[in-house]
Amino acid sequence: MKDDDTVRQAKRTLDRIGEEGGLSATPVMKSTANSVRDHFTAEDADKNDRVEVWGTRIARGLAILAFAGLVLWMVGQVSG
Template structure:
């Protein structure tokens, strides 16, 4: 009897979480996307130094382009 109560309570809790959005990955994805945007926008760089700010942005963009190029090359080689 006690196990049935626990199962019913767990199902009610899961249904409530599903309705309220507690099981959604959206907040996690928004946080990750915001962190990625901040990284490539060089939010951690010194805002008063425009050269450092734009140098950081350019370097991170070039690093992303190099990564995509390397990934493209490796996929072409091994697939």
């Protein structure tokens, strides 16, 4: 019986927080997605210097590939 009361109270609390905007994940996810997009499209690079923009994009793309390769190598080491 006590577990049911605890569950009901937790649901009420979550509903209240959700109504107040505390658990609104959508704006946070949109903000994060926009930040990641801006990072990999080199929005912080000088727009007048096309070489810098493309160099930044290429370097960040290669960094993703290197990170993915490192993760795969580490998983192989742990599982093998």
